[in-house]
Amino acid sequence: GPGTANFVHEPAMSIEQLHDALTAGREAAERASIGGARLFIGGEMGIGNTTSAAAVACSLLGLPAAQLAGRGTGLDAAGVARKALTIERGLARHRADRPLAALQRLGGFEIAALAGAYLRCAQLGVPALVDGFIATTAALVATRHQPDLAAWLFYAHRSAEPGHRRLLDALDAQPLLDLDMRLGEGSGAAVAMPILRAAAALHARMATFAEAGVSQS
Numbered sequence: 001g002p003g004t005a006n007f008v009h010e011p012a013m014s015i016e017q018l019h020d021a022l023t024a025g026r027e028a029a030e031r032a033s034i035g036g037a038r039l040f041i042g043g044e045m046g047i048g049n050t051t052s053a054a055a056v057a058c059s060l061l062g063l064p065a066a067q068l069a070g071r072g073t074g075l076d077a078a079g080v081a082r083k084a085l086t087i088e089r090g091l092a093r094h095r096a097d098r099p100l101a102a103l104q105r106l107g108g109f110e111i112a113a114l115a116g117a118y119l120r121c122a123q124l125g126v127p128a129l130v131d132g133f134i135a136t137t138a139a140l141v142a143t144r145h146q147p148d149l150a151a152w153l154f155y156a157h158r159s160a161e162p163g164h165r166r167l168l169d170a171l172d173a174q175p176l177l178d179l180d181m182r183l184g185e186g187s188g189a190a191v192a193m194p195i196l197r198a199a200a201a202l203h204a205r206m207a208t209f210a211e212a213g214v215s216q217s
Helices: 015-034 048-061 077-094 099-106 107-124 133-145 147-151 162-170 189-203
Strands: 128-130 153-155
Touching: 015 099, 015 107, 048 077, 048 099, 048 107, 048 133, 048 162, 077 099, 099 133, 099 147, 107 128, 107 133, 107 147, 128 133, 128 189, 133 147, 133 153, 133 162, 147 153
Parallel strands: 128 153
Antiparallel strands: none
């Protein structure tokens, strides 16, 4: 579709659209796995998608919009207040504690696709590196739907969006970086990638005391 519907007035997606978006994400994970990927990074690009992400997160965490609505791409204080009010109007009509229901009523296609990708990655045994606020909302949906997924997720960074910290706390997630980023498109995860590479290399190549000839006396 050209975009999701206005969740103040109607569900953001139909059931069929939700299914299609989840399927798109699953297929992306499958393509990555077939291509030999050992780590999956999902990115997103959208207009107004911090609003959708905050609405879904508020619905699943039972929090008021004022605690999760942030500046996004540069709103002033009045803009953030309008954003929180819009989210509250959507929640009044469509709040749900079931993850896929909240996603369908309040989310975006890209959030659903990311959730579908994370779920399929775990099934395929491919870990995923989660990017910022929107991607972490997708991870929240996916782990609430399938809790075993949590073991397959790494978190790249803690973004400047106020809701992101609350999401990470709810997921008991420890991000690799805290650089006050306001980034999407998977860019924060790309910045964190060298840290994971270095950690894997250190784990795989560090000599034991015996191998290094270090005395244990």
